[in-house]
Amino acid sequence: MYTLLFYQFTTKNPKCYNVFMAHIIDLTGKTFHQWTVLNRAENGNQGAPRWNCICKCGRKKTVRGQALRNGNSRSCGNTHGMSKTKAYKTWINMIRRCTRPLSARYKDYGGRGIKVCKRWQRFENFLADMGKPPKNKTLDRKNNDGDYCKSNCQWATRREQARNRRNTRWITLEGRTQSASEWARELGITRQALYLRLRRNGVIAGNSTLR
Ligand SMILES: [Zn+2]
Secondary structure (H helix, E strand, C coil): CHHHHHHHHHHHCHHHHHHHHHHCCCCCCCEECCEEEEEEECCCCCCCCEEEEEECCCCEEEEEHHHHHHCCCCCCCCCCCCCCCHHHHHHHHHHHHHHCCCCCCHHHCHHHCCCECHHHHCHHHHHHHHCCCCCCCEEEECCCCCCECHHHEEEECHHHHHHHCCCCCEEEECCEEEEHHHHHHHHCCCHHHHHHHHHHCCCCCCHHHHC
16 A cells, blocks of 8 residues: 555656665666666656666667556567567467458458467567467467467467368369358358358268268
């Protein structure tokens, strides 16, 4: 309670802050994720203590002490040379198809309510949880209706992905193969209606005949 009052008092009265400066813990030399604190910087607008920091990539920036401690700021925000990697491309494409209505695949992701978890809004967290993608493997959601998060994702080959989804029915029409759900969505009908139509046309909708 006293801490809160003290905080409100000091932040609302920047001039009073200097009186209490002696109470600020010195962060010089400490590391927070990719940041190393160099020295004290000028206070922010509201009197919040800030520190000059250097990222592991060499970029310098002034960061609020609070952001360092609670992990809101972990690095300069740069991709640290990762932007050309498959991991980064996978991440940025995942974000795009879930958040950008203009993205070509949005209707199957963001448009269906599929989200990227809060933690994975940062590339570095995604990389820490998933590691680099193994050769020939792509990002796969175990539950196709679930979000993008650590517990629902794995790196898998296309074949593994199809096998994991036991109820996936592959249908080849006019030389194109895609799942029943994808066909139904493309045609703007339900899966049941799709199966009905296939049966009516003499195509049996069972895994054995559709592969
Ligand atoms: Zn950096």
